[in-house]
Amino acid sequence: MGYAQKKGVAIADKNFDNYSYVDAIATYEKVADKGYKDEKMFQKLGDSYFFIANLIKAEKWYSALFAMNSSQEAEYYYRYSQSLKAVGxxxxxxxxxxxxxxKSATDQRGKLFASQRDYLKDIKENSGKYEIFDAGINSPYSDYGSAYYNNTLLFASARDTGGVAKKVFKWNNESFTNLYSSQISTDGSVGKPEVFNKNINSRFHESTPVFTKDGQTMYFTRNNYLNGKKQKDSRRIILLKLYKATNENGKWVNVQELPFNSNEYSVAHPALSVDEKTLYFASDMPGT
Incomplete structure (x- = not known):
């Protein structure tokens, strides 16, 4: 490997380690296009595409990885399998x-596959039961995490409407997501999205809101950012936390983080039980 290639890989590795996957991809592919082949580079190229949910491109590089060396760590068999599904x-x-x-007999993902080996048959048998169509409010960017509140549809989006100062999320080079709302008509159609609430939205990610039945309390995911201050973990990464807000005369106020949050692991994506006595969430906290 020449000096220019070494320098390019070093720059790409730094971007990869900093979760700047789009930037890492651009540099890795420049090196790969010049004919350089390296197992670690193929791993990181596949991973970069996998982490930004471009599984079709991930399949290309995982295929190159396994062509170079068919014996990989267990996780790569899983990621390659999901990428292969994306290309059919x-x-x-x-x-x-x-x-x-x-290679990983105790992994729950493997156990799930073992218990559902006829998953394609099940998908085909059930595919005609529901009709899925575009809601008419999607953007070219990430739109996800919908919730129903007071005859409106709430969702997270990386679109930039100019309502909040935007920062770019280096993971995928999109804007950080904010919450938007769309009025739901009697025929089920949804109106033009508007910024939900400036007390909730910040310069960083907000997503996956959930509301109590009386509409007076909401829980939502946000980066570790409160009262204009961001907090990082020991690796200097801004993780995710759960927050709570209350409705006072139609305004969302009293934003506060939940007590089981931590600067050292993420807590995200809340859901309430039917009786609203239990809050479920996702986390990578130790022991999970």
Whole structure:
């Protein structure tokens, strides 16, 4: 490997380690286009695309990885299998999952596959039961995490409407997500999205809101940012936390973080039980 290639890989590695996956991809691919082949580079190229949910491109580089060395860590069999599904190669995906199980027998993802080997048959049998169509409010950017509140549809979006000062999320080079709302008509159609609430939205990510039945309390995910101050973990990464806000005369106020948050792990994506006595959430806290 020449000096220019070494320098390029070093720059890409730094971007990858800083979760700047789009920037990492651009540099890795410049090096790869010049004919350089390296197992670690193929791993990181596949991972970069996998982490930004471009599984079709991830499949290309995981395929190159396994062509170079068919013996990989267990996680790569899983990621390759999911990427193979994205390009419609289910037979090979299943073979990769079998090898994943052999290497990581206790992993719940492998156990799930083992218990649902006829998943394609189930999908085909149930695919005609529901009709899925575009809601008419999607943007070219990330739109997800919907919730129903007071005859409106709330969702997170990386679109930039100019309502909040925007920062770019280096993970995928999109704006940080904010909450938006759309009025739901009697026929089920939804209106033009508007910024939900400036007391809730910040310069960083907000997403996945959930509301109590009386509409007086909401829980939502946000980066570790409160009262104009951001907090980082020991690796200097801004993680995710759960926050609570209350409705006072139609205004969302008293934003506060929940007591089980931590600067050292993420807590996100809340859901309330039917009786509203239990709050469920996702987390990578130790022991989970």
């Amino acid at each position: 190669n289910y037979a090979k995906a299943d073979k990769m999952l079998e090898q994943f199980i052999a």
